Amino acid sequence: MLLSELKPLLKERSKDDLEKIVIALYKAMPKRLREEKQVDLLIEGAGLLPAGAKEKPNVAFADLQDQVNAFLENAYQQNYMAPNQVIHKKDRPKWRFIAAAMIKDLSAVPADSDDGRTATDLLVKLYQMLCHACHYYLFRSDDPFRSVGIVQTRFLDLIASRILLGGISPERVRLILALAVDDRHDRETVFADCMNTVLAYLKTPDSRQMAIGQGQILLAEQLKKRVYYEKHDYYNRVSRYSFEQIVKNTVTIVCTLYLLLDQVDDAVRFFKDNTTELFSKPDPVSKYRDLLGLLEKHVIRDAWLREYALAMQQGIAMIPRNEALFQHLKKYGAFPDADHPLDFNNLKSQVVYVLR
Structure with missing residues (x-):
């Protein structure tokens, strides 16, 4: 029965009949469903708001947020690993089930609902x-x-889809780029x-161009932190390496966006x-290897042949694979494939030398 059909029928019923109907429906409704839909609050009148009144916050979601x-x-304080008086020893291994349940519950909150933005922010923090x-x-x-x-990657995909659900904006694009360039992986x-x-969410030229601009802003923000790593000795090599990788990842993702737009010269120049x-001496060999x-x-x-020739003119040594690839391009005019694989036969001595 549709609501449009139900309302006229209810108007014809007496108050006593309506009470009997409500009681019958209440008894037929499972307890879990009554709690989920907050039926008790509705009957008590808390769910019937006057015009212009603001809805009370979802108590269940507020508890989940806390x-x-x-x-x-507790996780960042290592209370699930090290001895402490906050998390009991027998409860520490349960962290994985707690985290999994939280991810599931937060994912169930519609991203476009009143609590959706907060749920997405909490998912980002968990990630x-x-x-x-x-x-x-x-x-x-x-x-x-x-x-x-x-x-x-599935967790990242979930977050990206929720962030961009309301549309692609500079702030949202910069946020998902920042998550993507993080070098901490499993x-x-x-x-x-x-x-x-x-990048699977940035398919249009406009969105990619926006992402290039936001990637450049993100890179500028990252490079500001370089001063702290240079001035303070307590940053160890691991932290410096991680920071350097994040910067390189940001450069790579911006260059990739340029290439997806067929702006090859801009990509090479930016790279x-x-x-x-x-934090170390320049390494032109690695630079051209990555490019x-x-x-x-x-x-x-x-562009590959052009950059290879420029590197050779500058006296920059090429890794054996790129030397073999250069010979391959001269011979076949295309990159290796199943019919014409890359041939290292003429570079065996160089390969052995590098491996040593």
């Missing part, structure tokens, strides 16, 4: 915490994403996986201008 924040605080746990022991696990029962995930997960060793690898991945032959 639980997530408390869990995050970042698990990323942190991939580098530092927060739990007795060296693979936190797997322990929770979720693949890192043992089965690499940066390219996270990058591709996010050269922003790729540098932040040529990026151009090869996107099958841009002319």
Whole structure:
């Protein structure tokens, strides 16, 4: 029966009949459903709001929010791993079930609902915490994403879809880019996986152009932190390496966006201008290795040959694979494939030397 059919029928019933109907419906409704739909509050009058009145916050979601924040605080303080008086010893291994349940409950909150934005923010915090746990022991696990029962890229995909549900905006794009360039991955995930997960949501030229601008802003914000790493000795090599990788990942994702827009010269220029060793001597060999690898991945032959020739003119040594690839391009005019694989026969001595 439709609501339009129900309302006229209810108007014809007496007050006593309506009471009997409500009681019968209440008895037929499972307890769990009554609690979920807050039927008791509706009957008591709390669910019937006068015009212009603001709805009370969802008590259940407010409790969930407090639980997530408390869990995050205990996780970062290593209370689920180290001896402490906050989390009992027998409860510490249960962190994985707690985290999995929280992710499930938060994911069930519609992203476009009143609590959707807060739920998405909490999912982002849980994701970042698990990323942190991939580098530092927060739990007795060296693979936190797997322990929770979720693949890192799927979690990132869930968050990106929720963030962009309301439309693509500069702030939202910058947020998902920041999540993608984070270098803290589980043992089965690499940066390219996270990058591709996010780029799948940026399919139009306008969205990609917006992402380029936001990536450049993100890079500028990151480079401001370089001063702290240079001035303070307490930052160890691991922290510096992690910071340097985040910067490189940001450069790579911006260059990839340029290449997806067929702006090859802009991509090469941006790569050269922003790729540098932040805390060590410049390494032109690695720089050209990464640049040529990026151009090869996107099958841009002319730019690859041009950059290879420029590197040789500057006296920069090429890795054996790129030397073999140069010979291959001269011979076949295209990148290797199943019919014409890359041939290392003429470079065996160089390969052995590099491996040593």
